[in-house]
Amino acid sequence: xxxxxxxxxxxxxxxxxxxxxxxxxxxxxxxxxxxxxxxxxxxxxxxxxxxxxxxxxxxxxxxxxxxxxxxxxxxxxxxxxxxxxxxxxxxxxxxxxxxxxxxxxxxxxxxxxxxxxxxxxxxxxxxxxxxxxxxxxxxxxxxxxxxxxxxxxxxxxxxxxxxxxxxxxxxxxxxxxxxxxxxxxxxxxxxxxxxxxxxxxxxxxxxxxxxxxxxxxxxxxxxxxxxxxxxxxxxxxxxxxxxxxxxxxxxxxxxxxxxxxxxxxxxxxxxxxxxxxxxxxxxxxxxxxxxxxxxxxxxxxxxxxxxxxxxxxxxxxxxxxxxxxxxxxxxxxxxxxxxxxxxxxxxxxxxxxxxxxxxxxxxxxxxxxxxxxxxxxxxxxxxxxxxxxxxxxxxxxxxxxxxxxxxxxxxxxxxxxxxxxxxxxxxxxxxxxxxxxxxxxxxxxxxxxxxxxxxxxxxxxxxxxxxxxxxxxxxxxxxxxxxxxxxxxxxxxxxxxxxxxxxxxxxxxxxxxxxxxxxxxxxxxxxxxxxxxxxxxxxxxxxxxxxxxxxxxxxxxxxxxxxxxxxxxxxxxxxxxxxxxxxxxxxxxxxxxxxxxxxxxxxxxxxxxxxxxxxxxxxxxxxxxxxxxxxxxxxxxxxxxxxxxxxxxxxxxxxxxxxxxxxxxxxxxxxxxxxxxxxxxxxxxxxxxxxxxxxxxxxxxxxxxxxxxxxxxxxxxxxxxxxxxxxxxxxxxxxxxxxxxxxxxxxxxxxxxxxxxxxxx
Amino acid sequence: xxxxxxxxxxxxxxxxxxxxxxxxxxxxxxxxxxxxxxxxxxxxxxxxxxxxxxxxxxxxxxxxxxxxxxxxxxxxxxxxxxxxxxxxxxxxxxxxxxxxxxxxxxxxxxxxxxxxxxxxxxxxxxxxxxxxxxxxxxxxxxxxxxxxxxxxxxxxxxxxxxxxxxxxxxxxxxxxxxxxxxxxxxxxxxxxxxxxxxxx
Numbered sequence: 001x002x003x004x005x006x007x008x009x010x011x012x013x014x015x016x017x018x019x020x021x022x023x024x025x026x027x028x029x030x031x032x033x034x035x036x037x038x039x040x041x042x043x044x045x046x047x048x049x050x051x052x053x054x055x056x057x058x059x060x061x062x063x064x065x066x067x068x069x070x071x072x073x074x075x076x077x078x079x080x081x082x083x084x085x086x087x088x089x090x091x092x093x094x095x096x097x098x099x100x101x102x103x104x105x106x107x108x109x110x111x112x113x114x115x116x117x118x119x120x121x122x123x124x125x126x127x128x129x130x131x132x133x134x135x136x137x138x139x140x141x142x143x144x145x146x147x148x149x150x151x152x153x154x155x156x157x158x159x160x161x162x163x164x165x166x167x168x169x170x171x172x173x174x175x176x177x178x179x180x181x182x183x184x185x186x187x188x189x190x191x192x193x194x195x196x197x198x199x200x201x202x203x204x205x206x207x208x209x210x211x212x213x214x215x216x217x218x219x220x221x222x223x224x225x226x227x228x229x230x231x232x233x234x235x236x237x238x239x240x241x242x243x244x245x246x247x248x249x250x251x252x253x254x255x256x257x258x259x260x261x262x263x264x265x266x267x268x269x270x271x272x273x274x275x276x277x278x279x280x281x282x283x284x285x286x287x288x289x290x291x292x293x294x295x296x297x298x299x300x301x302x303x304x305x306x307x308x309x310x311x312x313x314x315x316x317x318x319x320x321x322x323x324x325x326x327x328x329x330x331x332x333x334x335x336x337x338x339x340x341x342x343x344x345x346x347x348x349x350x351x352x353x354x355x356x357x358x359x360x361x362x363x364x365x366x367x368x369x370x371x372x373x374x375x376x377x378x379x380x381x382x383x384x385x386x387x388x389x390x391x392x393x394x395x396x397x398x399x400x401x402x403x404x405x406x407x408x409x410x411x412x413x414x415x416x417x418x419x420x421x422x423x424x425x426x427x428x429x430x431x432x433x434x435x436x437x438x439x440x441x442x443x444x445x446x447x448x449x450x451x452x453x454x455x456x457x458x459x460x461x462x463x464x465x466x467x468x469x470x471x472x473x474x475x476x477x478x479x480x481x482x483x484x485x486x487x488x489x490x491x492x493x494x495x496x497x498x499x500x501x502x503x504x505x506x507x508x509x510x511x512x513x514x515x516x517x518x519x520x521x522x523x524x525x526x527x528x529x530x531x532x533x534x535x536x537x538x539x540x541x542x543x544x545x546x547x548x549x550x551x552x553x554x555x556x557x558x559x560x561x562x563x564x565x566x567x568x569x570x571x572x573x574x575x576x577x578x579x580x581x582x583x584x585x586x587x588x589x590x591x592x593x594x595x596x597x598x599x600x601x602x603x604x605x606x607x608x609x610x611x612x613x614x615x616x617x618x619x620x621x622x623x624x625x626x627x628x629x630x631x632x633x634x635x636x637x638x639x640x641x642x643x644x645x646x647x648x649x650x651x652x653x654x655x656x657x658x659x660x661x662x663x664x665x666x667x668x669x670x671x672x673x674x675x676x677x678x679x680x681x682x683x684x685x686x687x688x689x690x691x692x693x694x695x696x697x698x699x700x701x702x703x704x705x706x707x708x709x710x711x712x713x714x715x716x717x718x719x720x721x722x723x724x725x726x727x728x729x730x731x732x733x734x735x736x737x738x739x740x741x742x743x744x745x746x747x748x749x750x751x752x753x754x755x756x757x758x759x760x761x
Numbered sequence: 762x763x764x765x766x767x768x769x770x771x772x773x774x775x776x777x778x779x780x781x782x783x784x785x786x787x788x789x790x791x792x793x794x795x796x797x798x799x800x801x802x803x804x805x806x807x808x809x810x811x812x813x814x815x816x817x818x819x820x821x822x823x824x825x826x827x828x829x830x831x832x833x834x835x836x837x838x839x840x841x842x843x844x845x846x847x848x849x850x851x852x853x854x855x856x857x858x859x860x861x862x863x864x865x866x867x868x869x870x871x872x873x874x875x876x877x878x879x880x881x882x883x884x885x886x887x888x889x890x891x892x893x894x895x896x897x898x899x900x901x902x903x904x905x906x907x908x909x910x911x912x913x914x915x916x917x918x919x920x921x922x923x924x925x926x927x928x929x930x931x932x933x934x935x936x937x938x939x940x941x942x943x944x945x946x947x948x949x950x951x952x953x954x955x956x957x958x959x960x961x
Contacts, residue, residue, distance in 0.1 A: 009902050061811060068802045076809055077830055091830060093811065111941060118943065119775070119899055122814055122833065123823055137814075137828050139851070385822030390941050433820035452814065466818040606815045608795035 011145040018152040026158065027151060030054050031144040032638045038082060038090070041641075046634045048085030049626040055097040055160030056143045058085065058620045059136060059453050062092035069609030084140050087618065093137040095453060096121075096146055097160040101192040102170035102185060102212065103131030103406035103413075104336075107393040109153045110404070114389035116146050125389060127382040129446060129499050130209070131169045131406045132160065136453045158197060161620070163204040165280070168192035170212035171220035172405040172413040175338065176367040176374055180214025181234045182243050183336075184221075187272060188212040190332035191230075194273045194325055195280065203284045203628045203676070205295035209252070210276070213533050216246070222408060223533035225251045225502065227297040228279060229260045230272070231533060244268050249279060249309065250301025253496035257537045258298040261306035263313065271317075273326045278317035282309070285676070338416060341401050344371020345420025355437070356426050363439040364422060367415070373422055374415045376439035377429060380469060381447055381462050382410030384434075391432035399425055408499070409487075410446055411439055442479060442486045443472045446499065450492025450509060451604065455617030457492035459509025459520040459546055463605025465490050471550055483557055486570055487530045490522070495619075501537040502528040504570040505556060510543055511613045514592045520546035520604045520611045526556070526582065527574035539574055541582050547601045548589045559585050628676070629741050632669020636662045636734050643727045652723040653716075659726040660715030663707045666730070666737045670699075673744055686711045693740065703729075703736035774862050775904075777848040778870040779895040782877075782887030786843050788836040790817035792883055793825035797834075800827065805876060806847065806869045808832045832866070834873050845874055845889070848899060859914065863896065863921035870894075875958045889958055891928060892950040895936065897943045906944040911935040918946055927961045929953055 012031075016024070033050045036042040042050075051057075064075050075092070082090035098113070105113075113133055117125050120142045121135035128134055138146070147157050159165055168188050175183035191210065195201050201208070210228045213221020223229025229248040234241050244266045251260025267275060279297075286304075288295040301309050347366070350357040365374045377392070384392070396404050396414065399421055405413040417425055429435040438444055445468050448454065450461030468488060491498035491508040500506030506525035511518050521543040528538035544552045559582075564573050574582065592601050604611050643658035664682045667689040671678045674692045678685065686707065693699035694708075706729035717723040797813045804810065808831030816823045824843075826835040835846040847870035849862055874889045881887055896918060898904030904914065918933055929952030936945040950956055 011902060014902060066812065069798060070802070075811060075830075093828065093830075114941075115901055119901065122826065122828060123835075124816060124819075137833075380818040383816060383819055385816075385819060387822065387942075390939065463815075466815075469818065606790075606794060607813075608798045 011148045015148050015152040019148060020151070023151045023156055023158075024148075026156075027144055027147045029635075029638060030147065032641055033634070034140065034144065036638060036641060037084065042634055042637060043630070044083050044085055044088075046626050046630050048088070048620065049162055049631070050634065051084065051140070051143070052162030052620060053159055053164055054143065054147065055099065055157035056138075056140060057095040057097055057161050058088055058455055058617070059093055059095045060451065060455050060457065060615060060617065062089060062094060062455065063087045063617055064089040064092060065615070067609065067612045067614045072612075072614050085620065088620075090140060094140055094143075096135045096138045096143055096157065097128075098133040098135070098150060098155060098157050099160040099167035100131055100133060100155070100406055101168050102174070102188040102336075103172055103408075104185075105404055105406065106153070107396045107402040107404075109150075109155055110389050110393045110396070112149055112153050112155075114386035114393075116149060117389070118386045120146055123386050124383050125386070126449070127379055127384070127406050127410045127412070129382075129408050129410060129448065129497060130167050131408060132167050133406070134449075136449075156196070159201075161207075163206050165195045165198075165201045165208045165210060168195070168210045168212070169221070169408060171214045171218070172407045172415075173218075173220060173365070173374065174212070174214045176365075176369060176372070176415050177214050177218075177220075178366070178368040179217050181232050182214070184212040184214050184230070184232050185336040185338075186329050186333045187230070187245070187269065189336045190325070190329045191273060191276055193332070195276060198277065198280070199677075200277055200284065201280045202631070203672075204280075205283075205287045205289040206292060208280065208283060208297060216532060219502070219530045219532070219534055220408070221533050222499075222502065223248050223251070224260045225253050225257070225499070225534050226260060227252060227283075228276060229533065233266055235266055242268070245272060247272075247275065249313075250298045250306070252296050252298040253499060253501050254296070255494040255496075257496065257501045258302065259535070259537070260298075261301060263306065263310055269329070270327045273323070274317050274320050275313065277320060278313045281316050282312050286312075338403055339401055340369075340372060340416040340418065341399065342418040342421065344369070345418040346371070347373070347419040348423055350423075355430075355435075356423060358437045359426055359435055360422065362437050362441055366419075369416075371419050372415075373417045373419050374413055375417055375422070375425065375429075376407070377412040377414065377434050378436040378439035378444055379411050379434075380436065381445075381465055384412070388432050388434060392434060395425065395428050395432065398428070409440055409444065411444070438473060438484075440487075441484050442488060443469060443484075444487075445469045445472070446487070446489040446503075448491050448497035450490075450498075451607075451615070454492055454497075456495060456619045457509065458511055458613055458616065459492055459522060460604040460606055461490040461492035461498055461507075461509060463607065464507065464522065464546060464549055467605050468550060468553060472553075479557075480561075482564075482570075483561065486557075488553070489528075494523075499534075500525050500528070502530055502534045503538065504528065504530060505553060506538050507549060509546075511611075512543060512545075512592075515594065517595050517602050518611050518613060519592050519602055522546055522549050524552065524556075524586070527571035529571055536571070538571075539579060541579055542586060542590055544586060544589055545592050545601055546604060552586055552589050555585060555589065556582075628672040629669050632665060632672060633734055633737055633741070636665040636669060636730070636737075639665055640727060640730050640734065643723075643730065647720065647723055647727060652720040655720075656717030656723040656726050657715050659717075659723065659730040660710050662730040663710055663733050666733050667693075667707055670737050670740060673741075682711060698743070699740050700736050703733050706730070706733050774849055774852040775899040776859075776863060776866055777846050777897045777899055778863075778866045779897065780845045780870055780874050780889050780891070781893060782843055782845060782874075782889050783885075784842070786885060786887050788824040788838065788843055789883065790815055790825045792881065793836055796880060796882065797825060797827050800876075806832065806834050806873050808849075808869065810834075832869065834869075843887075845870065845877065845887070847873060850899075858920075859917035860920035863918065864924060866896075867921060867925070871958060871961060878958065890955050891925075891958055891961055892953045892956040894948050895945055896948060897945040899943055901943065904944055906938070906940055906942060908935065911944060911946070914944075914946075918948070922948070925961055928956060 037047040170188040247264040248260035249263040445465040447461040447465035451457035486504040489503035507522035524541040525538040529536035639662035647655035849866040
């Protein structure tokens with residue numbers, strides 16, 4: 001260790017007391033996994049899924065190659081042989097996703113995000129379409145400290161990516177909405193933290209997304225595009241109003257969008273957590289694991305049918321062991337409660353043509369609580385600088401009880417503003433460069449990261465969104481109310497992170513070859529339903545060259561203005577006039593001039609390089625499916641590492657205990673094959689291990705004896721040498737477990753290849 | 762010469778140098794994007810440049826930047842002024858002293874500024890004044906924004922400028938900013954109000 005290492009302060013030490021112990025341990029474990037991977041002692045796929053489950057994601061060019069406009073070139077990053085996943089260089093920048101349950105942040109958390117953006121990223125916090133924050137260009141070795149600094153203010157990145165329950169989103173108007181029967185925030189909080197790290201959500205074939213909505217009318221919660229969409233509902237029973245939820249399952253966007261189906265017409269609150277748990281168990285057990293393109297819950301629901309799926313969920317739910325958290329939401333209620341800082345006030349009546357008047361009209365929502373307003377801070381492309389985060393934290397402290405919410409339209413929502421403070425708030429936001437008007441209108445274009453940073457991006461969704469936003473803002477008040485209220489959403493590829501299926505005008509990036517050149521295009525999707533929780537998707541029309549999308553947008557709006565009937569929505573108009581007419585409207589915009597006539601068509605927005613799809617990488621969105629066995633064995637490996645470090649530090653008894661824990665963890669990992677729900681009791685584990693592996697001869701007895709012998713000694717060691725031997729044995733046991741697992745997989749594959757004989761049992 | 766050996770304990774590689782291209786100058790992203798892609802092809806700035814990031818849609822902060830492995834080059838727009846930042850994120854050159862790391866950042870910042878003066882393809886071009894610049898420490902744990910820490914680090918800052926005699930006698934002081942911001946140090950030439958990069 002160098003002088004530098006010994007003398008610098010570490011966040012690990014500095015924040016020790018401020019992080020809850022279980023989160024602290026998780027992050028320490030993650031940091032050990034980094035070390036093991038760095039030393040080549042952890043499989044790269046297992047490490048990739050490990051980091052994804054902590055939100056540390058890949059980023060464009062992380063395979064160490066980049067097309068510079070003339071050719072694909074190797075980035076001269078150091079230590080190219082060290083990898084953080086398959087084909088992913090250790091030193092290549094990555095993205096850190098930070099899940100923010102239901103998008104709620106405190107002022108202090110926002111300040112910490114600002115510090116992290118400056119110290120580890122590019123000075124920008126990016127709000128995603130699922131109420132997360134993303135930091136880009138992050139070095140993998142900085143991620144443990146990022147996590148510690150977040151954990152110290154109550155934010156975890158656990159399960160922000162990977163095959164897990166992703167951020168639980170909720171309508172940002174929850175609790176203040178004029179149309180919602182009750183506040184879904186406590187339910188969202190209770191479910192988010194119940195499912196976080198739950199054993200039943202650790203073995204999915206792909207990601208699992210949950211959302212909450214307070215009502216059925218508006219889009220905010222987007223229940224229909226989620227694996228589990230939960231909508232507040234009330235019913236009258238014997239003269240009493242009961243609160244509950246409509247529950248939908250099996251929705252999702254992606255290349256093939258599915259609408260979620262009604263799973264439960266009315267689910268009482270106390271049934272919400274066990275039902276979600278049961279859905280998770282069914283998904284883990286029956287969901288596709290090998291073919292990731294068919295592994296989302298939507299495919300399982302589609303294959304089984306919603307009736308059979310419902311039956312299985314109910315059956316599963318019946319078998320669950322009661323958990324006190326199902327009914328006791330007191331912690332969630334307390335954590336989710338919000339109150340105003342100030343007394344209610346009078347709404348101002350400004351000149352509608354003034355800046356303040358325009359802002360009031362587009363960015364301010366009257367809460368159901370008299371005299372209070374909620375304000376949308378429109379963030380261009382979901383971006384906010386570190387300095388703006390600090391200024392906003394001050395504003396939040398000045399006008400609210402220090403909370404704000406992120407929205408799926410990549411904005412920030414301030415609630416409980418006394419109406420008489422609106423003018424003062426507007427001026428404060430103006431000073432921070434945060435008073436842009438046109439929030440949640442046609443000017444407020446949503447876009448996923450696209451080719452800026454995403455490995456899967458085909459075209460520049462952000463470049464296009466910035467260009468469209470600029471042009472539409474110039475038009476500004478030139479739009480009538482109907483057109484002004486339309487939404488434009490852009491994805492860089494067909495995977496739909498920009499939610500283009502749900503927009504009035506949606507675009508997603510694609511590539512077309514023209515005379516041997518690649519030309520960026522966007523496919524046009526029209527008439528998505530940005531209402532009723534996203535209850536219908538748009539109609540795909542043609543693919544237009546990226547350069548002509550601004551003109552295409554103008555044309556689409558112009559034709560709608562000309563042809564629309566009284567009160568006709570854009571969606572109704574699109575489906576009335578049909579694809580043929582609209583395609584004809586756009587016909588002249590589909591052409592691409594030859595390269596020597598107009599080379600600008602062959603370059604994407606906000607770029608200068610000749611367009612190529614040569615930088616496309618492999619997505620980590622779903623992660624690779626890493627089995628529970630692999631994960632368990634990786635954990636055992638990490639514990640052995642701990643044991644060695646502990647022994648080196650002189651505590652041989654503790655080192656011995658750790659070696660014992662590693663052995664038990666190894667046995668438990670293998671037992672997940674026959675017994676997915678195996679518990680953590682060592683006696684049970686050893687007993688079952690004998691029965692399932694040792695007695696049938698499926699585990700090398702020489703190594704199994706290490707486990708049996710050490711278990712009989714209750715993990716006690718009497719000398720440092722003894723502890724050292726046990727550590728060595730634990731390592732050998734892990735190796736043997738890997739071989740046993742491999743044998744199992746080969747037996748399984750052979751069984752599948754074997755022809756089925758009639759009458760065979 | 763001040764000795765900053767005692768500062769070995771401070772992570773020396775996380776710091777930035779901010780130069781100013783003129784009172785009224787404003788960066789144009791449509792100019793910077795092609796220029797920076799070209800620079801990446803030529804390996805500018807030193808330290809493994811990787812990609813161009815554009816944030817020109819924001820009212821302040823980075824306009825367009827080159828993200829690199831060792832450091833980032835950022836054309837930024839702060840309230841009332843434009844600037845150029847070279848931010849050293851990590852070292853692969855073996856710097857063990859803050860002044861060495863600062864020396865690396867200064868050298869790269871001056872090199873990039875000089876290249877921008879020459880290669881910025883439209884008028885008005887940036888004209889940097891080396892007589893006034895800022896340094897900031899991008900590590901709130903090891904380089905906190907406090908008067909005490911400033912006192913500790915000041916000799917290292919002095920030391921880093923030994924290689925730039927053209928700047929003359931320097932007035933070095935802590936910028937009184939928001940305590941949540943990074944420790945920022947202003948460096949001004951006492952002898953000259955204007956120094957061109959060629960004079961360094």
